[in-house]
Amino acid sequence: MKTKIKKAIGIVLATFTLSACAQKQESSVKDMLKDPSQQEKVLTLMVEDHDLGKKYIAKMMENDHATGMIVDELVRAAANDTILAGKLSEMITRYPDLMLLTTHHFMPVIAAHGELSDTFCDHTLEHENLEKTLHEKMDGNKKMDGNKKMDH
Template sequence: MKTTIKMAVGLVLATFILSACSQKQESAIKDRLKDPSQQEEVLTLMTEDHELGKKYITKMMDSDHDTGMMVDELVKAAANDTILAGKLSDMITRYPDLMLLTTHHFMPIIANDSLLSDTFCDHTLEHENLAKAMHEKMEYKKSLELNH
């Protein structure tokens, strides 16, 4: 009986100690991350460790707020960095559904801004196949209208 009581008391004490240690460790991590050099160390680790970085991105993708922050920062950075803008453009081009979605959202903006509209038309005309396809589509629609 004494052995059972000792084991129960030992188990309870061990549970309290482990609980206290885990709480202490959690607060210690939060406290350490208040230090800018510790923040930098963690961020460096996350960028250098591919798997950890992917986990972080996945975690952020689960939050609408975080996703919005990522997109905002990416677009702001791409507006000032032609290499990043090219990478972003390549990624959008690689996914046709994303390309159509992006085009769908930007067309009203382009239509409402004469400078953007002129630039878009000039850029489109530089690509002969695209200009030809658009012309054929317009001619086809005209022929449909005449038949009705």
């Protein structure tokens, strides 16, 4: 009986000790990160360590607020950096569904601004296959509209 009580007390004490150590370690990390130079060291480590960086990005992608921050910063930076804009554009074009979704969201913006509409048309005309496909689509729609009028 005494042995069982001693074991139980030992387990309880070990649990309290481990719990206290974990809380102490957590608060010491938080305290450490209050120092801007320590923050910089941690951020540099995360950026330079590929696996740690991937874990951090995955964690951020699980959080709606963090994902919004990533997209905002990426788009803002790409608006001022042609190399980054090119990389972003290249990534979007790798995923046709994303390209279609992006185009769908940008069309109202393009339509609302004349200079963007002109630029969009100019870019479209630079790509012969796209220009041809759009003309065929418009001609097909005109023929369908004509047939609809004749049916009435």
